[in-house]
Amino acid sequence: MGLNKDSYTDMQREVQSFHDKHDFKNTGGEELTYRIALMAEELGEISACVSKGKSKQQLAEECADLYILLIGTAIAADFDLKQAFWDKMEKLHKRESKMINGRIRVSEFRD
Numbered sequence: 001m002g003l004n005k006d007s008y009t010d011m012q013r014e015v016q017s018f019h020d021k022h023d024f025k026n027t028g029g030e031e032l033t034y035r036i037a038l039m040a041e042e043l044g045e046i047s048a049c050v051s052k053g054k055s056k057q058q059l060a061e062e063c064a065d066l067y068i069l070l071i072g073t074a075i076a077a078d079f080d081l082k083q084a085f086w087d088k089m090e091k092l093h094k095r096e097s098k099m100i101n102g103r104i105r106v107s108e109f110r111d
C-alpha cells in the first residue's frame, strides 16, 4: 500500500510513526502541557515569518510544524481531529459575521 498524501489517515499514521520512532508516549513527548508549549513556540515562529517578511516557503514550513504538532496532540489526547474539524466547520458555517474595526469576524456574538 502506497502513501496517499491527500489522506488525513495517512498523515495521522505518519505522525504516529514519528511518535513511535522517538517513543514520545514514554518520554514526555505526549504530555499535553509540553505540547501546548511547543505549539505556542511554533505559532511564534509563524508570527516571526509574517512580521519579518520571510518567504512563503518558510511560512508554509512553520505552518506545517504547527499542523504536525496538532495532529500529534490529537493522538496524545486521544481525539479524532478530522471529525472535530468537520463538526466545527458545520458550526462555523451557521455563524454570523460582523465587521469589527474594519475586519470581518465570524463568531457567536452573544451580547
Ligand SMILES: [Mg+2]
Residues within 6 Å of the ligand: 042, 045, 061, 062, 065
Ligand atoms: Mg518551526
